[in-house]
Amino acid sequence: MELDQLTECYKAMADKTRLNILALLRHEELCVCELVEILKMTQPSISQHLRKLKQARLVKERRSSQWIFYSIDGEIYPFIKANIEALPDLSHKIEELKASGGKVCC
Amino acid sequence: MELDQLTECYKAMADKTRLNILALLRHEELCVCELVEILKMTQPSISQHLRKLKQARLVKERRSSQWIFYSIDGEIYPFIKANIEALPDLSHKIEELKASGGKVCC
DNA sequence: ATTTTATATAAACATATGGTTATATACTAA
DNA sequence: TTAGTATATAACCATATGTTTATATAAAAT
Numbered sequence: 001m002e003l004d005q006l007t008e009c010y011k012a013m014a015d016k017t018r019l020n021i022l023a024l025l026r027h028e029e030l031c032v033c034e035l036v037e038i039l040k041m042t043q044p045s046i047s048q049h050l051r052k053l054k055q056a057r058l059v060k061e062r063r064s065s066q067w068i069f070y071s072i073d074g075e076i077y078p079f080i081k082a083n084i085e086a087l088p089d090l091s092h093k094i095e096e097l098k099a100s101g102g103k104v105c106c
Numbered sequence: 107m108e109l110d111q112l113t114e115c116y117k118a119m120a121d122k123t124r125l126n127i128l129a130l131l132r133h134e135e136l137c138v139c140e141l142v143e144i145l146k147m148t149q150p151s152i153s154q155h156l157r158k159l160k161q162a163r164l165v166k167e168r169r170s171s172q173w174i175f176y177s178i179d180g181e182i183y184p185f186i187k188a189n190i191e192a193l194p195d196l197s198h199k200i201e202e203l204k205a206s207g208g209k210v211c212c
Numbered sequence: 213a214t215t216t217t218a219t220a221t222a223a224a225c226a227t228a229t230g231g232t233t234a235t236a237t238a239c240t241a242a
Numbered sequence: 243t244t245a246g247t248a249t250a251t252a253a254c255c256a257t258a259t260g261t262t263t264a265t266a267t268a269a270a271a272t
Contacts, residue, residue: 014120079192
C-alpha cells in the first residue's frame with residue numbers, strides 16, 4: 001500500500017469524532033441523523049466527517065428512501081480493519097438510542 | 107485504550123513525513139542527521155516531527171555522545187505495531203545512505 | 213576556553229482542518 | 243404540487259499544523 005493512500009487513511013482516523021463514528025459503525029450501519037443524535041453534534045458536522053471517511057474508503061453508503069446508511073467498507077485493508085476492531089465498544093450508545101425510540105428513523 | 111490516546115496516535119501517523127520516519131526506524135535506529143539526509147528535509151522540520159512521534163509514544167530516543175538516536179518504542183500497543191510493520195520497506199534508502207558513507211554519522 | 217557538530221526550540225507565516233450558519237438537493241407524504 | 247424530512251454543500255471563521263529562518267543548548271574537538 002502506498003504511503004499517500006496510507007496517509008489519507010490515518011488522516012481520516014486522526015479525529016476523535018471520526019473514531020467515534022467508526023466505533024459505532026463497527027456494530028451496525030447507521031444513518032446520519034442517528035449519528036447526530038448519539039454524538040450530539042450538528043448534522044453538517046457529521047456529514048462532513050462522513051465524507052472524509054468515505055473519501056478514505058473507510059466507510060461506504062447505502063441509500064434507502066430518505067435515509068443514507070453508512071457502514072464500514074468491507075474492502076478495507078486487513079490491518080486497518082484491525083484498528084477499527086480495536087476501538088472501544090460503544091454498543092451501549094446504540095442501545096440507548098433504541099431504548100429512547102430514536103432508531104430507524106429520525 | 108482510550109479514544110483520546112488513540113486519536114493522538116493516529117494524528118502522529120497522519121503525515122507522510124512521519125510515516126516515512128516510522129518506515130525507516132522500523133529497520134534500525136537512526137539519528138536526526140541521518141533522517142535529514144535520507145528524507146532531504148531541514149533539520150528543524152525533522153526534529154519537530156520526531157517530537158510529535160515521541161509525544162505519541164511511537165518512538166523513543168537514546169543519546170550517544172553528540173547524537174540522539176531514535177527508534178520505534180517497544181511499549182507500543184500491538185495493533186499500532188502492526189501498522190508500522192505494514193509500512194513500505196525503505197531499507198534500500200538506508201543502504202544508499204551507508205553506501206554513500208553518510209552513516210554513523212553525520 | 214573556543215570552535216565545531218548535532219539537536220532542540222522559538223517565532224513567523226501559509227495552509228489545512230473542524231465547527232457553525234445558511235442554503236441546496238433528494239426523496240416522501242399530503 | 244406543496245410541505246416536510248434527511249442529507250449534502252458552501253461560505254465563513256477560529257484554531258491547528260507544517261515549514262522556514264534564526265537562535266539556543268549540549269557534547270566533542272581543538
